Amino acid sequence: MSRDIPQDQPLSEEDRQYLLDRGSWGTDLIKRIDENFPAEEPVALEDEDGGDGEADYSEWTKAQLVEEVDRRNELGGPQLSRTGTVSELRDRLTQDDATRVE
Numbered sequence: 001m002s003r004d005i006p007q008d009q010p011l012s013e014e015d016r017q018y019l020l021d022r023g024s025w026g027t028d029l030i031k032r033i034d035e036n037f038p039a040e041e042p043v044a045l046e047d048e049d050g051g052d053g054e055a056d057y058s059e060w061t062k063a064q065l066v067e068e069v070d071r072r073n074e075l076g077g078p079q080l081s082r083t084g085t086v087s088e089l090r091d092r093l094t095q096d097d098a099t100r101v102e
Helices: 013-020 024-036 062-075 086-099
Strands: none
Touching: 013 024, 013 062, 024 062, 062 086
């Protein structure tokens, strides 16, 4: 089943999740659309756990984790590897969270 994703407006949360569930081609499309409609605040892929500043990656898909790694790599600083298992990606992001200064 396919779905028409409007590319002339910012993505809705439903469309964003649909694309994330589609893997790398979906995340590529998200990036292209987001470039045309930058958010004033960074868009979180999931809610943070309790407001302590660290995201809870336990429910994130591999595509979401890789997208977050890519986002951080675009920001600069130490480059994170986008390969590995879901567990490795979660650990990598958690360690990076601990080293980043707000």
